[in-house]
Amino acid sequence: MTPSILYIACVVGAIGLYLIMRPHRKATRIVGTIAGAGAVAFIMVKVLEGLAADAAVPILEVVFGLAAIAGAARMVTHPRPVFAAIYFVVVVVSSAGMFLLMDAEFMAFSLIIVYAGAILITYLFVLMLAQDATSTAGEALYDRIPREPLAALVVGFVLLAVLSDAFLLVDGGVRPDAPGMTPSLSSVEEDRWMVLDGLPIQLEETVAEILATDSTAAAEFTIERIDGRAIRFDGTHASVDVKIADESRNLVLPVSAMPTNAQLVGWSLVATFPVSLEVAGVILLMAMFGAVVLARRQIDLGEDELRVAAGMTPLLEDEESEFAGGSS
């Protein structure tokens, strides 16, 4: 794929989005949808063409990606705010699907719970709370007519051209198979076993589970630690030394005992980024305070009352002050 093909596809996609944006013209909207979807699908086909012939085609990623892009495009163009919020749910669910495909199970489900469950509901409530009195049939004029669509499309799609150029073309694009790009599997496995090493109770349960299948072994055991480390990893197998009734045994841990995704994330959160975790908690607390203070009903003071509150003398006489709004 040459850069010019990518840039032409970006321009076609921008034209497609512009046509979808135009209010209440069904024909142009259909043409725009075809142009936009065609541009995205064309680039995807070009990306997959550039791969080795025996490489597997990531069909599910393509499907979820197209669903996410379609939801996003409809979200920014739909004239009804509530529908836009619901199309955002489509985006959230499809990106959760992509997270699942990328072995991020914990984040996939917390994304659905937090975004689709909590944040979107907040948005819907505020949309209902601030229902525009001037709108008829649920479509306000300002929701139908985009503001500066051409300038915005130029900005957005130049950014897209730069980003996709960096991801797909510069030095052959992002290539995990290039040397030095991905760590060796054994070092990754070692990191994960070391996480289990830091979870003593779980390690004990794992060892007890292994010993429970052996009827000859006694139930009492202690895990031996050398320099604080119980697990030893030789590049392929992780093993742990266990002392059962004064006899040392070397147990090889099964691969299924490796920490799961959620455990790895939790370990990384509390062991690698504890300060960031605290800061995140402070941010949430402050946001809660801010929301409470902002949403409290404001007291409207008259101009003269504000002067009095600021410690100045009132300008109006007492009998006139009722016209300044507010009571004395």
Next chain:
Amino acid sequence: MNDVAVSLTQAGEASTMVPITTGTIQIVLLVSAVMFAIGMVGFLTRRNMILMFLCTELMFQASAIAMIAFGRMHMNPEGQVFVIFILTVAAAEAALALGLVVLLYRRKPTLDAEAWSELKEC
């Protein structure tokens, strides 16, 4: 020390970890870039204040996808940890921004961002 390797279960079975394929990560990064661009266009073209904030959520979402993809490529959980922090910021932003929108709506009963355009210079 009795150093007999005991394999009571199927220890040493093949690991399920595989590096991400080039096609997968390029498709996912392309999707994230397109979503970010669409979110930016939406932020600039939408007049409804609530939907402008919703478009920033779309941009958050796009960057979260990119972070998960890169975390998967380097096979460490730090990409996912960053997504947790993105979720935190998004939730805080939603709470504060929507509070502000409700406040502004009380001053002028419209959600049109142009209603506050006297704040701009020209």
